[in-house]
Amino acid sequence: MAYGTNDRIESAPVTDWVNDWDWLDDGWGENAIDIWNNVREQCPVGSTERYGRAFMPVTMQAVRDIANNTEDFSSIWVAVGRPDAPRSPAPPITSDPPDHHGHRRLILPAFNPKAIAELEQEMRDYCRKLIKDLDGMDVADAAVQYTQHIPVHGICIITGLPEEDADLFRMWIYKNFQLAPKDNAVRLEVMTEMTQYISAILKDRLENPKDDLLTLVANAEIDGKEVDWNIKVGYIRLQIVAGIDTTWSAIGSGLWHFAQHNDEVQRLIAVPNEDPLWQTANEEVLRYYAPVTMARKVVNDVEIAGCPMHAGDQTLVTFPAANHDPEAFEDAHIFKLDRQDNRHVAFGLGIHRCAGSNLARLEMLVGFQEWLRAFPNYSLDTSKKTTWANGQVRGPREIPVLLNR
Numbered sequence: 001m002a003y004g005t006n007d008r009i010e011s012a013p014v015t016d017w018v019n020d021w022d023w024l025d026d027g028w029g030e031n032a033i034d035i036w037n038n039v040r041e042q043c044p045v046g047s048t049e050r051y052g053r054a055f056m057p058v059t060m061q062a063v064r065d066i067a068n069n070t071e072d073f074s075s076i077w078v079a080v081g082r083p084d085a086p087r088s089p090a091p092p093i094t095s096d097p098p099d100h101h102g103h104r105r106l107i108l109p110a111f112n113p114k115a116i117a118e119l120e121q122e123m124r125d126y127c128r129k130l131i132k133d134l135d136g137m138d139v140a141d142a143a144v145q146y147t148q149h150i151p152v153h154g155i156c157i158i159t160g161l162p163e164e165d166a167d168l169f170r171m172w173i174y175k176n177f178q179l180a181p182k183d184n185a186v187r188l189e190v191m192t193e194m195t196q197y198i199s200a201i202l203k204d205r206l207e208n209p210k211d212d213l214l215t216l217v218a219n220a221e222i223d224g225k226e227v228d229w230n231i232k233v234g235y236i237r238l239q240i241v242a243g244i245d246t247t248w249s250a251i252g253s254g255l256w257h258f259a260q261h262n263d264e265v266q267r268l269i270a271v272p273n274e275d276p277l278w279q280t281a282n283e284e285v286l287r288y289y290a291p292v293t294m295a296r297k298v299v300n301d302v303e304i305a306g307c308p309m310h311a312g313d314q315t316l317v318t319f320p321a322a323n324h325d326p327e328a329f330e331d332a333h334i335f336k337l338d339r340q341d342n343r344h345v346a347f348g349l350g351i352h353r354c355a356g357s358n359l360a361r362l363e364m365l366v367g368f369q370e371w372l373r374a375f376p377n378y379s380l381d382t383s384k385k386t387t388w389a390n391g392q393v394r395g396p397r398e399i400p401v402l403l404n405r
């Protein structure tokens with residue numbers, strides 16, 4: 001099938017989030033938490049016809065029921081977008097049982113707790129270098145000059161991808177999440193560019209092996225059988241699209257929050273980095289500002305929270321909305337630095353639970369500790385605007401701040 005530039009959906013602004021939601025609406029990025037809370041007061045599952053029929057569960061129970069049901073909900077479509085969109089595999093996230101297990105087992109060792117813990121000093125030094133680059137400045141952009149760089153550094157160390165291509169990765173991420181769900185031509189363009197780029201690097205690793213994930217993937221076998229080339233490319237595609245703007249969004253949301261809550265900053269910097277308060281704060285940022293909303297294709301007729309869904313429909317798995325369900329969390333609407341019982345689902349649940357959660361947690365913790373200790377009185381620069389990414393990975397992309405040294 002040929003995809004032209006006229007393959008783009010043009011959409012009117014949303015006025016009814018219950019029956020006509022759109023995660024690429026201009027209002028989503030900044031206001032998603034209020035949107036989910038309002039929808040939840042009316043019903044547990046919103047719907048839209050903007051991408052064919054697609055649903056938006058907003059309660060913990062509905063989200064759990066979907067994420068744990070791999071029989072009726074398939075991961076072959078993990079973003080709500082045009083049903084006729086060109087798609088490419090990025091396992092394990094785009095795979096279902098029984099294939100999923102082998103793909104996940106293959107990449108998981110790179111993210112084991114010991115391997116990640118060993119990165120702490122390196123990530124800390126890197127954050128300090130970014131902060132040093134702000135020497136002499138009174139104002140900064142905490143997203144552009146800080147948060148967007150941290151996860152690229154982490155993912156390049158883990159995979160072996162070249163860090164000098166960071167701008168390229170961020171451009172693909174932007175196009176993939178912000179433009180492609182409505183525009184088949186953009187999706188095809190990003191898919192093609194990423195495939196060519198990753199193929200070339202994997203081929204190079206076959207000839208020049210190194211001690212990195214790229215080399216492991218280039219030679220990947222499952223149960224003694226060589227993995228298909230397009231699947232190998234997909235493993236690396238996933239590292240780029242799952243490992244960068246996710247954590248960048250989480251660190252950015254936290255810094256945006258703390259810029260407006262100096263009392264919390266003072267509580268944190270008064271205790272050593274090993275104090276449990278830093279851990280509970282990290283988890284509360286994940287709960288309150290969870291950046292990642294996934295999706296599934298409905299493959300059998302099924303009912304969720306009384307809402308009938310039919311084979312061929314799409315549904316969000318709105319993990320961030322579940323994190324604000326008052327049935328699941330006491331004072332769900334309050335950000336509590338020392339929240340003790342915090343079983344949030346920011347990293348998903350069930351068989352697809354985030355493989356990179358150890359890395360993400362480390363990057364967030366170190367990113368917060370270094371920034372808050374360097375700029376204990378920083379605040380939002382209210383003369384400029386914080387901008388937010390919409391859709392699958394929600395978070396601030398520009399955070400103008402006064403450093404108030």
Ligand code: HEM
Nearest residue numbers: 092093242243246247250292294347348352354355356360
């Ligand atoms: C704060 C940052 C992050 C958040 C909130 C997050 C969130 C998620 C969520 C919600 C899922 C579940 C997907 C589903 O149910 O369909 C997931 C899966 C995944 N994440 Fe993350 N993620 C983060 C960072 C990372 C990082 C740094 C990596 C490293 C590359 C990563 C790699 C993955 C992979 C490979 C999967 C697929 C696991 C599977 O399908 O078995 N994520 N993530």
